[in-house]
Amino acid sequence: MVGVSDRKQFRDLVDPAVAHDAIDGLDLTPDAETVPLAEARGRVLAERVDAGLDVPGFDRASVDGYAVRGRDTFGADEADPITLDLVGDVHAGVEPEVVVGEGEAAEISTGAVMPDGADAVVMVERTETVGDGGDRPDAVAVRTAVAPGDNVMLAGSDIAAGSRALGPGTRLTARDIGLLSALGRDAVPVRGRPTVAIVSTGDELVRPGGDLESARGQIYDVNSYTIAAGVEEAGGEARLYPHAGDDYDEMERLLLEAADECDLVLSSGSTSASAVDVIYRVVEARGELLLHGVAVKPGKPMLIGELGDSAYVGLPGYPVSALTIFRTFVAPAIREAAGLPEPQTAIATGRMAVRERYSEGRLRLMPAGLVTGADGETLVYPVDKGSGATTSLVEADGVVAVDPDTEYLDAGEDVEVQLFSPDVRAPTLLAAGEDDPALSRLLDRLERPRFLPVGSREGLRRLSNAVPDVAVTAGPIERDVDSVDLGGWEREWGLVVPEGNPAGIDGLADLVDRDLAFVNRGRDAGLRGTLDAALSEVAADRGVERRELVESIRGYEIGTKGFESPARTVARGDADAGVGLRATADGPGLGFVSLGTESMRVLANPERAEKAGVAELREVIAETDVFESLAGYERVE
Amino acid sequence: MVGVSDRKQFRDLVDPAVAHDAIDGLDLTPDAETVPLAEARGRVLAERVDAGLDVPGFDRASVDGYAVRGRDTFGADEADPITLDLVGDVHAGVEPEVVVGEGEAAEISTGAVMPDGADAVVMVERTETVGDGGDRPDAVAVRTAVAPGDNVMLAGSDIAAGSRALGPGTRLTARDIGLLSALGRDAVPVRGRPTVAIVSTGDELVRPGGDLESARGQIYDVNSYTIAAGVEEAGGEARLYPHAGDDYDEMERLLLEAADECDLVLSSGSTSASAVDVIYRVVEARGELLLHGVAVKPGKPMLIGELGDSAYVGLPGYPVSALTIFRTFVAPAIREAAGLPEPQTAIATGRMAVRERYSEGRLRLMPAGLVTGADGETLVYPVDKGSGATTSLVEADGVVAVDPDTEYLDAGEDVEVQLFSPDVRAPTLLAAGEDDPALSRLLDRLERPRFLPVGSREGLRRLSNAVPDVAVTAGPIERDVDSVDLGGWEREWGLVVPEGNPAGIDGLADLVDRDLAFVNRGRDAGLRGTLDAALSEVAADRGVERRELVESIRGYEIGTKGFESPARTVARGDADAGVGLRATADGPGLGFVSLGTESMRVLANPERAEKAGVAELREVIAETDVFESLAGYERVE
Incomplete structure (x- = not known):
């Protein structure tokens, strides 16, 4: 293995326009x-x-009625019909056997061939048959005049x-x-659909559906299916190849096979510089590397080249980077090769919801989310969860290209968002704050909501910046943001313990006084605030500072991310107790020590209280039966 | 067979809203x-x-570098690095074997598991290895301080x-x-995709690819594949069933089979009232007919009902009517059942280009085309070629719903167009006028042009109404419309005769003086005007009126529609001569008697001369090699 210090560091970055040109120069166009x-x-x-x-291939009756010679009907009207002898009938799909002579008519169906002699059709509604009482009428009375060509569609017309x-x-x-x-x-x-090989690399990747060994640092391969979906959206045909590790021979064999079978080879999936190095060497040895390193963030280590008769592009490893680079540089080339125009809906325009600073010296493709403002306008906010976050994929709707020399995007400034997919639309509701199992179920009742589980405090901060429509807040925090209260509920909290409570824990004092392994929530969680408030009470009873108490709790500093995380840790046998909700302690093998209830409130941006998604959420909170179905929950007016 | 006069005439028309409700009440939703x-x-x-x-499932390094204990780096900077002992390395996808103690560091790759003891990563760019000259360095100099958590992505974050x-x-x-x-x-x-059976009916229909007998009045089945494509666009899965004729037992068997296998049965295809009657009777006998006859034009004879466990809708027979009714009433129900929203791009808004009168007492779904005006705005024009025209499908882009009590839509009025498909976009160029083989090739050079072959005179009329961007004109007509001339060409015209000219025809006099079967073009064709001008000269030479001459030409009144039509008639042996172009007489079995050249000019709406599609057409006319490659053509400045 190559030491990290020896690896390529892509110091000679080319301008993005050069990368576009290089990709345009590749030939991906398949045969028709x-x-x-x-x-x-x-x-x-x-x-x-x-x-x-x-x-049509013949003169065709365009209504049901009677085929006639137009001149025979001249002068006919409602008051003074003209009677013509019926000489036969013509049906659609049948060759006419009748010829219409002077003073004659033939019954005809819509779509039937005009019989010889006839040059017009009288609609059935303007006629009446005249009979002698037998099976078939002898004549038809025509109550309107028709000109030659009337109700006839001429051959070739x-x-x-x-x-x-x-x-x-x-x-x-x-x-x-x-x-x-x-x-x-x-x-x-x-036009042929360009075939695109997707080769994902990296020893740590496991295909979805496989077993993951987290201890070994394995993660699921996100890029393969994501980029495959992007390829299909752009009109290409994606083919997934088996994972390649960092082994040169294996990578060479795989890339050459892919190049032989496809119009374009995309490598993707690894964040590991060593895998990129191996690909780099294969492309240099067996093809031509046209450029590596583009002055764009994310996506600096992009490779462009040729392998055999196929084009080659190496995408960065992080999913948002990979999809962004794919969307910006590769998808247009696939669409071009497939003969497809840019989808109309691939760009959204909106105003920046907040000011955002830059000064990076290279093109920044900023992941951005969309939210609909009070007056229906589209607002755009930056999403920056770090390149490694896959949730950015669903929390952002696209990217805003920010020029290298742009120092900042001002709040209110108009920007264009290149959407990740043409079908992407702004969510109907943007919520941020405390994650909660009842909230998840409330959101299920709405169409296309988006929730950012950033914790109560951060939710409130964002609400005060007018980005989300609502903040979801829990626990004893100051809710002093200008807002409209949409309603709320209480949830029972306490300690999640193993089933039967084998350690006999019955309160927070046990955590302080005994040597128990505890697992906490992160600082962003409202539940941690509730725990701290309860610990403060214990401290006050004992006449000490809370700080002293928590130093005696083993694991107090271990801040897990999800509301279920402490319960999962306890269920795995990795802790004696964790802070949690009664609702998260009803799984197999778990018990619960109740410590009280904590209040949750949903607060809306006052300007958007009437927005449809917000109004719906208010209604759902007021009317749902979710709180009855979850242990330890109760609606609060 | 039921006589046309006995057929159902759908006199009790229901309101379109009732039809929507009836379809909403049907259950098309398949299992997940x-x-x-x-x-x-x-x-x-x-x-x-x-x-x-x-x-991630573990604490993960988010950069390449060195895993350290953050506190060991406090105080490090460029001027004053801190050196840590190297105790091993950790790679992505491998379980760490090393523990990082005080004063120690481990090399780590992006994505690798953080080794025990370490709580932060120093980026490789801010370090330098220190070695004793052996294979591996002993230590690393760290030139920056990192806090615990820096460059680490925590489990679950x-x-x-x-x-x-x-x-x-x-x-x-x-x-x-x-x-x-x-x-x-x-x-x-x-969500399951609703399966939709498409049963096309009518004895006259032949599936595309089959052999057509025009003499029997057969035509290709347009609705089956059109509606199938519409079903797929709406998120359903279309299944085509074999054609049903007008036979009751066959229809019953087929409809019940379709109802058994699909969530929705659509019947479609026949314009024949007798086939509709048969379906009507089957649905009444074997299911329930909820309503028939809706106050909408086109589409009056729509049927809605249930057949077995399946929903049933009968679409009108004419293609534009069928697609319009499908798009308006059925597609929303399929989307709803599939869980899909209305596509964003399914509606276009624009201004009426011309005034259009109505007063029909029922909802009118007016086929409409889109064209982009001088300032980029979308203009909407009515397309009314008669319900039977399949070309309306591509000449219209969607429909405008006009209320029963609307008397007219004024020019300039804002309207909404429900597009036939979400991918439909306004053409880049809208041209109308004389059809011509060179023009066809010029249009091939443009992206998404639309040409309406309405003839020279009608093209000019429409240009004067400011609907099309350009008019294409041929022959000796007054071009006195305010316009910009984009260029033109000459085309050689004459008489198309059988190969070797067996009748020895050498001019128009032969048509007048001998008993020859002639085939002409329609009155809308510029070429007919050119022929008439030439006949006028012959008449003048003889001192007679042209009218007298043409009475002696057998077939002069037979106005065929296409520029190739007379040549095709001659090639089939059905005429001795036809008016045509040298370029259309180069097929096998044909000869040509030249009678002169006729001038074609392309004239643009002066306000749109700079529109991209118009400018491109001008450039293509000026630069193309099309005129060199077609017999009898020459560009004229």
Whole structure:
């Protein structure tokens, strides 16, 4: 293995425009192909389609009625009908056997061939049959005059043989498929979809569905399926290849196989510089490395090159970086090769909700979320959870490209967001604050809400910055932000212990006085504040500072992230007690020592209290049965 | 067969709102299903997905560098580095074997598990190894201080086990697939796609790809594939059933089979009232007919009912009507059943380009086209080619719903267009006028142009109404519309005759003086004007009126629609001569008698001369090699 200090550090960064040009110079365009009409939707015509026949192919009745010679009806009206002899009938799909002579008419169905002699059709609604009482009428009384050509669609009048029907490059939707059907085409020449190999690398990656060994530092491979979905969205065909480790020979074999089979090879998945180094060496040895290192954040270590007859792009390892770089540099090339235009909905415009500073000397592709403001306008806020966070994928909606020389984006400034997917839309409700199992269920009742589990205090801070619509708050904190209270509930909290409470814990004093392994929540959690308040009471009873007490609690500083985390630690046998909710202690193997209730309140930005998503949340809080179905919960007016 | 006069005439029309309610009351929702992650893109989550594990599952280095105890680095800076002993290394995907003690450091890769004892990572860029010259360095000099937690991503900090990850109803895009990957999910519970049976009826219909007998009045089935594409666009799964004729037993068997296998049965395809009658009777006998006849144009004879456990909707037969009714009434129900929102791009807003009168007493779904005006605004124009025209499908972009009590839509009035497909966009260029083989090739050079082959005179009329961007004109007509000339060309015209000119025709006089079968173009064609001008000269030479001459030409009144139509008629042996272009007479079995050249000019709306599509057309006319490659063509400055 190469020591970290020896690794490539991509010091010669090229301008993003150079990277775009390099990718544009690669040839990803596959051969055209012919597909059955039933599979042609969404595909792009490879060549012009001219009408090979007249549509309709014959003079056609366009209503149900009677085929006549127009001149025979001249003068007919409601008061003074003209009677014509009935000489037969013509049905759709049948060759006419009748000829219509002077003073004659033939019954005709919509779509039927006009019989010889007839040049117009009288609608059935303007006629009346005249009979002698037998099975069939002998004549028809016509109560309107028709001119030659009336209610007849002439051969070729819809589209004439030889006319241009659809141009090359047409993206086939239902209506184009309709026209191709009318022309009798059951197979269509379309642009090929570029095939894109996805090679994910890194010894630590496990495919979703596999078993994870966290002790070994394994994580699930996020990029493979994410980028595959991005490839399909851009009109390419993604092919996943097996994981490659950091071994040179294995990587070489895999990359060459992928290059042989696909138009473009994307490597992706590893955050490990050593895997990137191995790829780098393979591409240099077996292809051509056109550039490495682009002055863009994230995504500096992007590789662009050729491998055999295939194009090659190396994406960064972190998922948000990989999707951003893919979306910015690679997706346009795939769309171009597939003949597809940029989707209309791939860009959203909005105003910055907050001021954001930059001065980084390279293009910054800032992950950004969308939220709808009080007056329906789109607001844009930066999402920065660190490049490694996969949740940024769903907490951001796209990226804002910030020029290298932009020092800051001001609050209120107009920006364009390049959406991660054309289907992305602003959430109907943006909430931030304390995570809670009842809240999860309330959110299920709403359409497309987004919740950022940042903890109570941070939720309030963001609410005061007018980014989220609502803050969800728990425990004994100051809620002195200008806001509208949407309602709230109480949740029972205490100590989660092993089933049967084997250590006989019955309060916080046990944690202080005995040598028990405890597991706490992080400082951002309202529940930690509630615990601290209870510890302060114990301290006051004892006449000491809380600080002294907590030093005696083993594990007090271990701040786990989720409301279930302490319970999970206890269930695993890794702690004697953890702070938690009664609702999280009802799993197998767990017991609960109740210590009280804590209050949760949902507070809304006053300007957005009437926003549909906010109003719905208020209604759901007031009317839901969620609180009855969760242990230790109660709605509070 | 039922006589046309006995058929149902749908006199009790219900309000469209009642039809919407009836369809909303049908149950199309299929069971949820589980799909592999790789196939989950575009699907809709059937239930909430909570995190089943912490991500990451361990404290993780977020940079390449050295794992240390933060407090050991306090005071370190560029000028005054602190040297720590190197005690080992930790790589991504491997369980750490080293423990970091006081004054010690371990080399660590991005993504690796933090070794016991260490609580922070120093980036490799801020360090320097110190060695004794052996293979591996002994120590590392750290040039910056780090606090505990720096460059470490704590277990669960991305997403904690138990947190709500994705809500029910989430439409899965690349980013959601990323989060599901991070959680290790390789299978996803999604809403089922409603299965929709498409039963096309009518004895006259032939599936695309089959052989057509025009003499029997056969036409290709347009609705089956069109509606199937519409079903897929709406998130359903279309299944095409074999054609049903007008036979009751066959129809019954087919409809019941479809109802048994699908969530919704759509019948479609026939314009024939007798087929509709048969369906009507089957649904009444074997299911329940909820309503028939809706006060909407087009689409009056819509049927809504139930068949077995399946919902049933009967669409009108004409393609534009069928797609319009499908789009308006059925697609929303399919989307609802699939859990999909209305696509953002399904509605376009614009201003009426012309005044349009109505007063029909029922809801009118007016087919409408889009064109981009001079200042980039969207203009909307009515498309009315008669319900039977399949080309309306590609000449219209959607429909405008006009209330029963609206008497007219004024030019300039704002309207909403419900697009036929979410991907539909205004053409880059809207041209109208004379069809021409060179023009077809010029249009191929443009992206998304639309050409309406309405003939020269009608093209000019529309240009004067400011609907199209350009008019394409041929022959000796007055071009006195305010316009910008974009360029033009000449095309050689004459008589298309059988190969070798067996009748020895050498000019128009032969048509007048001999008993020859001639085939002409329609009155809308510029070429007919050119022919008439030439005939006028012959008449003048003879001292007679042109009218007298043309009475002697057998077939002069037969106005075929396409520029190739006369040549095709001659090639089939159905005429001795036809008016045509040299370029259309180069097929096998054809000869040509030249009679001169006719001038074509392309004229632009002066306000849109700088519109991108118009400017491109001008450039293409000036620079193309199309005129060199077509017999009898020449560019004219």
